[in-house]
Amino acid sequence: MKAALPRATALKTPHxxxxxRPGSVLLPVYFILLMLPIYWMITMSLxxxxxxxxxxxxxxxxxxxxxxxxxxxxxxxxxxYLNSLTYVALNTVISLVIALPAAYAxxxxxxxxxxHLFFWLLTNRMAPPAxxxxxxxxxYQTVGLFDTHIGVALAHLLFNVPLAVWIxxxxxxxxxxxIDETAYIDGYSFGRFFFRVxxxxxxxxxxxxxxxxxxxxxxxxxxxxxLTSVDAKPIAxxxxxxxxxxxxxxxxxxxxxxxxxxxxxxxxxxxxxxxxKGFALGRV
Amino acid sequence: xxxxxxxxWFLVLPVVLSVAFSAVVPLMTVINYSVQDIIGPxxxxxVGLEWFKEVLRDPDLHGAFLRxxxxxxxxxxxxxPLGILIALSLPARGWKASLSLVLIALPLLVxxxxxxxxxxxxxxxxxxxxxxxxxxxxxxxxxxxNPLHAWLTVILMDVWHWTPLVALLCYAxxxxxxxxxxxxxxxxxxxxxxxxxxxQLPKLSGVLLIALLLRFMDSFMIYTEPFVLTGGGPGNxxxxxxxxxxxxxxxxFDLGPAAAFSLVYFLIIQVVSFVLYxxxxxxxNPAAPRQDxx
Numbered sequence: 001m002k003a004a005l006p007r008a009t010a011l012k013t014p015h016x017x018x019x020x021r022p023g024s025v026l027l028p029v030y031f032i033l034l035m036l037p038i039y040w041m042i043t044m045s046l047x048x049x050x051x052x053x054x055x056x057x058x059x060x061x062x063x064x065x066x067x068x069x070x071x072x073x074x075x076x077x078x079x080x081y082l083n084s085l086t087y088v089a090l091n092t093v094i095s096l097v098i099a100l101p102a103a104y105a106x107x108x109x110x111x112x113x114x115x116h117l118f119f120w121l122l123t124n125r126m127a128p129p130a131x132x133x134x135x136x137x138x139x140y141q142t143v144g145l146f147d148t149h150i151g152v153a154l155a156h157l158l159f160n161v162p163l164a165v166w167i168x169x170x171x172x173x174x175x176x177x178x179i180d181e182t183a184y185i186d187g188y189s190f191g192r193f194f195f196r197v198x199x200x201x202x203x204x205x206x207x208x209x210x211x212x213x214x215x216x217x218x219x220x221x222x223x224x225x226x227l228t229s230v231d232a233k234p235i236a237x238x239x240x241x242x243x244x245x246x247x248x249x250x251x252x253x254x255x256x257x258x259x260x261x262x263x264x265x266x267x268x269x270x271x272x273x274x275x276x277k278g279f280a281l282g283r284v
Numbered sequence: 285x286x287x288x289x290x291x292x293w294f295l296v297l298p299v300v301l302s303v304a305f306s307a308v309v310p311l312m313t314v315i316n317y318s319v320q321d322i323i324g325p326x327x328x329x330x331v332g333l334e335w336f337k338e339v340l341r342d343p344d345l346h347g348a349f350l351r352x353x354x355x356x357x358x359x360x361x362x363x364x365p366l367g368i369l370i371a372l373s374l375p376a377r378g379w380k381a382s383l384s385l386v387l388i389a390l391p392l393l394v395x396x397x398x399x400x401x402x403x404x405x406x407x408x409x410x411x412x413x414x415x416x417x418x419x420x421x422x423x424x425x426x427x428x429x430n431p432l433h434a435w436l437t438v439i440l441m442d443v444w445h446w447t448p449l450v451a452l453l454c455y456a457x458x459x460x461x462x463x464x465x466x467x468x469x470x471x472x473x474x475x476x477x478x479x480x481x482x483x484q485l486p487k488l489s490g491v492l493l494i495a496l497l498l499r500f501m502d503s504f505m506i507y508t509e510p511f512v513l514t515g516g517g518p519g520n521x522x523x524x525x526x527x528x529x530x531x532x533x534x535x536x537f538d539l540g541p542a543a544a545f546s547l548v549y550f551l552i553i554q555v556v557s558f559v560l561y562x563x564x565x566x567x568x569n570p571a572a573p574r575q576d577x578x
Contacts, residue, residue: 027373031387037406037444038390040413044405056416098298105295110286117296119558122497124307126553128505130530131539131546135313136306158306161299163498170490208456211389219395221508236395250411257398264393265386272385275456 038261044254052250067255077256080238083149084218085263087232090153092213095160096206103168104194108180121162133226140227149232152224156217163216164209171205172198207274214267218260235260317543335544345545347520348528355435355524356503359442363499366443367450368488372480374455385455388448400512403441428514431521438510438522442503450495457491458484493564497557504553525549 044052045067047060071077105111106118136155137146145151179201183193199206225237239256318336321329339345370388375381394402407427409415418425427437461484469479507526510516516523516531523531529549533542 024373026369027384030370031384034387034391034444034448036413037402040406041402044411052411056411058413094302098302101295102299105292108286109289109292111288111290111292111296114292117300119561121299121303122557122561123554124303125498126501126505126550126557127307127311128526128529128546128549128553129507130526130533131314131317131542132310134533134539135310138313139306139309154302155306157302161303165299166494215392218393221396236397239401240397250405253401254405257394257401260395260398261390261393265390268386268389268393272382275385275452 041254041257044250045258047251049249049251064251067251068259070252071255071259077235077238080233080235081259081263083228083232084224084234084236087149087152087156087224087234088214088217090149091156091160091217092210094153095157095164095213096210098157099161099164099168099209100199100206101194103165103172104198106165106169107172108177118165121165124162125159129222133222136223137226145227147228147231147233152227152232152234153217155223155227156220159220160213160216164213167209167212168202168205171202171208175201204274207271211267211271211275215264218264314543314546317539318547319544320540322539331540335540336548339541339545339548342541344520345528348523348525351521351523352504352525355439355506356500358439359446359503360496360499362439362443363447363450364492364496367447367495368454368492370447370451371454371458372484374451376459385452388451390448391445392448392452394445396508397512399441399445400509403437403444403509404513407437429518431518434514434518434522437513441509441513442506445509446499446502449498453491453495454488457488461487489564489567493561496564497560500560501553501557504556 043059046063046065047057048062048064048066051057051061106114140146140151140155145154175198179197180193183197188197219236221234221236224234228234228237235256239253239260319330319332321331321334323329374384374388391399406412406414407425409419409425415425424430425433427434465483465487466479469483474482505526506524507530510522510524511527511530514522516527529542529545532538532545
């Protein structure tokens with residue numbers, strides 16, 4: 001850290017951000033460690049099971065797409081992906097739609113019990129799942145939402161909505177209040193102001209929030225597995241079942257694992273600019 | 285100043301209702317379990333605080349709690365500084381920045397059980413790259429039988445999975461610092477450390493609070509990854525609180541004690557989170573009005 005920012009180089013760089021020297025070593029090492037397990041999973045998904053078990057090889061000797069073909073042609077597999085994508089998409093949309101007005105309220109107004117309410121929302125991320133799963137199951141079965149996509153989407157609101165409100169509130173607090181006042185003086189109604197003026201201003205916040213909602217809903221397994229049996233069964237649950245049923249089909253498992261990363265990678269590709277563009281507007 | 289307006293409740297109402305729908309009934313049910321001895325489907329006896337007393341005396345629980353505490357502290361002590369360091373070293377713009385962001389985010393998008401599976405395979409000496417490399421270096425690495433190796437694997441797995449979250453949040457926070465601050469620092473002849481300490485770190489406190497709280501909550505409730513890796517073993521070595529709790533609730537079907545313990549667990553997380561939240565908010569903007577204590 002001490003060696004960082006030698007003056008000469010700092011003057012040469014067009015933007016005046018201090019260059020951290022350790023980064024030049026740290027980053028490549030970090031990226032290699034980051035990618036190794038993923039590389040290994042991709043490699044395994046392209047090997048035959050015989051090759052995987054026969055011995056160690058750094059890359060597949062005979063590339064096979066057999067595992068992927070199995071996943072894309074067997075409804076037990078691909079329906080898992082469709083189920084997960086459906087409830088994750090539903091959850092992301094609902095989270096954003098209800099969190100946007102709430103975040104606006106928290107960033108612009110003070111009201112009876114606002115601080116308590118905010119922290120109470122956050123506490124819902126903090127319930128240890130093991131024992132709470134049973135009453136969850138009973139509740140969702142009683143109201144007829146068991147094994148439905150919307151049921152899982154609603155259950156995931158529990159941890160995604162508080163986070164969405166928190167992140168969006170940060171972005172909204174970064175938008176000057178004068179903008180609201182000017183719009184009202186110009187005769188905008190609240191609805192028209194909110195949709196026409198305000199939402200475009202916090203676009204990058206919405207992108208980032210959507211990413212986080214997608215991510216946490218996509219990787220969650222315990223609730224999703226508890227609340228489904230057949231019709232809405234998530235891919236992560238399909239993976240655990242099939243593995244224990246057919247022994248260890250390593251290649252298939254690896255292929256399924258690779259495919260769980262793909263949708264998320266697409267999402268992050270679309271929101272990358274929003275993340276780069278100053279996430280923390282109001283939080284800094 | 286914020287306008288005082290109780291009509292804002294209408295804007296918050298959908299959030300409150302949707303969260304309360306999933307939050308209130310299960311919580312009440314768990315409280316209900318925690319004060320009853322459930323003998324059969326229709327046979328229940330009210331036992332008061334008996335289960336709470338029992339679980340608080342349980343030596344296995346103390347062990348699991350200690351392991352949990354050490355685990356969370358170690359994981360936070362690695363992930364937060366490492367995440368900040370990575371965010372500082374990432375390129376600021378251009379295609380390299382985009383590519384780095386996408387690559388960094390990849391581990392975040394892997395479902396919990398798949399994370400466990402990836403590392404389970406990766407660490408095996410016979411079919412895994414990591415295990416094979418260590419074995420060829422002459423190390424007798426085996427996470428399934430050696431408690432220390434199991435611990436190292438679980439920590440490495442968490443660092444691999446979650447450091448990107450800290451890095452992404454900090455990276456975005458850094459991008460939001462206006463260039464003027466750096467120019468002022470340069471005029472003053474500030475060293476890199478001073479720039480970090482007096483400009484970047486204070487400006488990052490908001491996102492660091494989010495990162496710290498999320499990582500605290502999630503690591504304190506870690507379940508799936510160590511469960512997939514070794515099932516909490518070898519022995520009890522990686523039986524963290526959630527795994528122990530599940531053993532209690534499902535394995536031994538002791539719903540009463542398990543529920544009582546869940547509530548204690550829940551309370552600990554809330555109290556620690558609240559303290560972190562309040563302390564960080566006060567130290568970073570002392571001018572802000574004091575928070576009310578709920």
